[in-house]
Amino acid sequence: MERVYNFSAGPAVLPVSVLEQVQAELLSYNGSGMSVMELSHRSSWFQQIIDDAESLLRELMNIPDNYQVLFLQGGASLQFSMIPMNLANRQKVAYVNTGSWSEKAIEEAEKIVGLQVKVVASSKENKFTSVPQIPATSDEFDYLHITTNNTIEGTCYFSAPTNSQVPVIADMSSNILSSEYNVADFGLIYAGAQKNIGPAGLTVVIVREDLIAESKENLPSMLDYQLQAKNGSMYNTPPTFAIYVAKLVFEWIKELGGVAAIEKLNRQKAELLYTYLDKSTLFSSPVEPNSRSLTNIPFVTGNEALDKKFVQEAEKANFVNLKGHRSVGGMRASLYNAFPIEGVQALIEFMQKFAENEGEI
Numbered sequence: 001m002e003r004v005y006n007f008s009a010g011p012a013v014l015p016v017s018v019l020e021q022v023q024a025e026l027l028s029y030n031g032s033g034m035s036v037m038e039l040s041h042r043s044s045w046f047q048q049i050i051d052d053a054e055s056l057l058r059e060l061m062n063i064p065d066n067y068q069v070l071f072l073q074g075g076a077s078l079q080f081s082m083i084p085m086n087l088a089n090r091q092k093v094a095y096v097n098t099g100s101w102s103e104k105a106i107e108e109a110e111k112i113v114g115l116q117v118k119v120v121a122s123s124k125e126n127k128f129t130s131v132p133q134i135p136a137t138s139d140e141f142d143y144l145h146i147t148t149n150n151t152i153e154g155t156c157y158f159s160a161p162t163n164s165q166v167p168v169i170a171d172m173s174s175n176i177l178s179s180e181y182n183v184a185d186f187g188l189i190y191a192g193a194q195k196n197i198g199p200a201g202l203t204v205v206i207v208r209e210d211l212i213a214e215s216k217e218n219l220p221s222m223l224d225y226q227l228q229a230k231n232g233s234m235y236n237t238p239p240t241f242a243i244y245v246a247k248l249v250f251e252w253i254k255e256l257g258g259v260a261a262i263e264k265l266n267r268q269k270a271e272l273l274y275t276y277l278d279k280s281t282l283f284s285s286p287v288e289p290n291s292r293s294l295t296n297i298p299f300v301t302g303n304e305a306l307d308k309k310f311v312q313e314a315e316k317a318n319f320v321n322l323k324g325h326r327s328v329g330g331m332r333a334s335l336y337n338a339f340p341i342e343g344v345q346a347l348i349e350f351m352q353k354f355a356e357n358e359g360e361i
Contacts, residue, residue, distance in 0.1 A: 005343040007333045008321035009151050009296060010174070011194040015338040018248045029244075036244045041237050049244050050233065056250035060259055063183050063206060070205040070225065071233040071243050076101070076173045076192040078223075079203065080108035083169055083188065084115055086225045087143055087211055091115050094141040094166070097122035098131050098157075099150040100327060101171060109145075120144070128153040130291040136163040143167045143187060149175035149293050151195075152325040154285075154332065156293040160185035167211060175295050176204070177253060178337050179263045187211050193242060195295075196337050198249050202242035253337065262337050263294075269335045269344045270294040276348045282355040286330070300330035307331060310354055319347055 006013045029036045032045055039046045054069045063069065072078075084093055088109075095106050097119050109117045118141070121132040128150065137144045144164045149156045151174040158179060160168050167187025176191040183189065183206060193202035207225060215226040221235065222228075228235055253262055274292060277285045283299050285292070301307050307330050311323045324330040335344060 002318070004318040004320045005339075005346060006320055007335075007339070007343075007347075009195070009325070009332065009334045010192070011200045012196070012334060012336045013338045014198070014245070015249065015252045018245065018252055018338075021248055022245060037241045039240060041234055041240050046240055046244075049240075049247055050238070053243055053247035053250060056247065056254060057204070060177060060250060060253055061181075061183055061206070066209050067183065068205075068207050068209055068212070068225075068229045070207065070228050071238055071246075072203045072205055072228060073201065073239055075200075075203055076171055076190055077104065077108075079171070079190045079205065080105040081112070082223050082225070083143075083145070083190075084109045084112050085219060085223055086216065087167070087169070087188070088112070088115055089216070090140075090142050092118070092141050094118050094120045094137050094144045096120060096132065096134055096144070096146045097124055098147050098155060099123075099128040099153040100325070101151065101173070102145075102147045105145060105147070105171065123155075127286075128155065129286055130288040131155045131157055134161040134163070137161070137166055139165040141166050143169050145169040145171075147171040148181070149173075149295060151296050151334075152298075152328060152332075154287045154293045154296045154298040155291040156295075167208065174334075174336075175293070177259055177262065178266050178295050180259050193246055195334075196249075198246035199242045201239040202246060204246075249338075265341065266294045266335065266337065269339070269341050270297065272341070272344050272348060273297055273299075273333060273335070276351065280351070280355060282358060283351060295336055296332060296334050298324055298328065298330055298332045300324075304329065306358065313354065314347075314350060317350055319350060 026035055030045060057069060091114055093109060097103060106117060109115060121134050123130050123132045143166050146157060148170050169188045170186050172189050173192040174195045177196045187208050189206040191204050194200035212225040215224050277283050277299050282301055285299050314322050322331045324332045
C-alpha cells in the first residue's frame with residue numbers, strides 16, 4: 001500500500017529506514033532466532049540494546065555524567081504525578097501554564113495532599129497563542145515546571161528560563177531531539193516517546209542525580225526514581241520493543257548529523273509552511289510569531305465548515321491527521337523529525353489549489 005503523509009501529533013511518523021530495519025529483524029534479532037519482542041529483558045541481547053540506547057541518547061543530547069537516564073512506562077502523564085511525589089520535599093512547587101498539557105500537569109500536582117501549587121506565569125488570557133515571560137523563581141519552591149513545546153496550541157520555549165533559583169523541570173514530549181537544549185540547564189527532562197523517539201509505551205526521563213539521591217519514604221516502588229535508577233530501568237519488565245526502536249531512531253539521528261542537523265531541517269520545514277500561511281488570504285496561523293513551534297503548526301481558515309471541508313479533501317489526497325485537536329479546532333500539521341520536507345512542499349501545493357478553488361485572491 002502507498003504510504004501517506006502522516007501529520008499525526010502522536011503516535012507519529014517514524015523514519016522509513018528504521019521501519020525497514022525493524023521489518024528485516026522482526027523474526028530473528030541479531031542471529032538470536034527470536035524477535036526482539038520475544039527476548040528476555042534479562043538477556044545479554046536486550047542488555048546491549050538498552051545500554052546502546054542510553055549511550056546514544058547521552059551523546060545526542062550531550063547529557064552530563066551526573067544525570068540518570070531512565071526508560072520508564074506510563075507516558076508523560078504519569079510523570080505529572082511522579083515529579084512532585086519524588087521532588088517536592090518542601091511541598092511548594094511552581095508551574096508555568098502554556099496550554100492543555102501544562103494544565104493537566106498542574107491538575108495532577110494539585111491532587112497531592114499538602115502540596116502547594118503556584119502558577120507563576122500563564123498565557124491563558126490570550127488563549128495560549130503565545131508563551132508568557134517567566135518571572136524569577138525564588139528558592140521557596142522545590143522546582144519550576146515548564147512545557148517546552150505545546151503540542152495542541154503550537155507554541156514553544158527554545159531555552160530554559162535563566163532566572164530560576166530552583167531546578168527547572170521540562171516536559172519535552174513533543175520536541176525532544178528536534179531542537180538543541182542544554183541539558184545542564186534543567187533538573188529533570190521527561191518525554192513520551194511517541195512523537196520523536198519511537199512507539200508509544202516508552203517514556204524517557206533525564207534527571208540530575210542529586211535531586212533523587214534520597215527518595216522519600218513509602219513511595220510506591222514503580223514511582224520511585226531512585227529505585228528505578230538503581231535497577232537500570234528494569235525494576236520490572238521494561239517496554240523492550242519500544243526501547244529497541246528508540247535505539248534505531250537514535251542511530252538514525254546520529255547518522256543525519258545529530259540534533260543540530262535535525263533542528264536545521266526542522267526549521268526549514270517550519271519556515272516553508274509559516275511563510276505560506278503568512279502570505280495566504282485564506283489560511284492563517286493563530287500563534288504569535290515569536291512563540292511559534294517548529295514541530296506542531298496549527299492553522300485555520302476562520303470558517304469551521306471550510307476547515308472541515310479542507311480536512312476531508314486533504315485526507316482523500318493522502319494528507320492524513322490534519323484535523324486540529326478537539327479543544328481548539330482548525331487544522332494542525334505536526335512536522336516531527338521523521339516527517340519529510342517533500343511532504344511539507346506537497347501540503348503547501350495542495351493548500352494553494354484548495355484556496356484557489358475557494359476563491360482566494
